Amino acid sequence: MFTCTPTLAKEAALDRAMAKRSTCPRCRRRYHHCLPLRIIGSCLECWDGTPADPHSYIAPEPDTVILRAA
Numbered sequence: 001m002f003t004c005t006p007t008l009a010k011e012a013a014l015d016r017a018m019a020k021r022s023t024c025p026r027c028r029r030r031y032h033h034c035l036p037l038r039i040i041g042s043c044l045e046c047w048d049g050t051p052a053d054p055h056s057y058i059a060p061e062p063d064t065v066i067l068r069a070a
């Protein structure tokens, strides 16, 4: 029963592959579904302005936001 490490590594690789397919390269949102990147290269909102359901994606990482000291 030493399958934990290979399984986790496999899942991590799978997650990276999923993240690549579900993250919009233009707005950096990670959607909960795969984007048609091969066809339009971004999410629908970036492509034609169709507003995305806020519940259908995770906002970009906070490190992309410029924080200002109060």
Ligand SMILES: [Zn+2]
Pocket: 024, 025, 026, 027, 028, 029, 042, 043, 044, 045, 046, 047
């Ligand atoms: Zn986008």
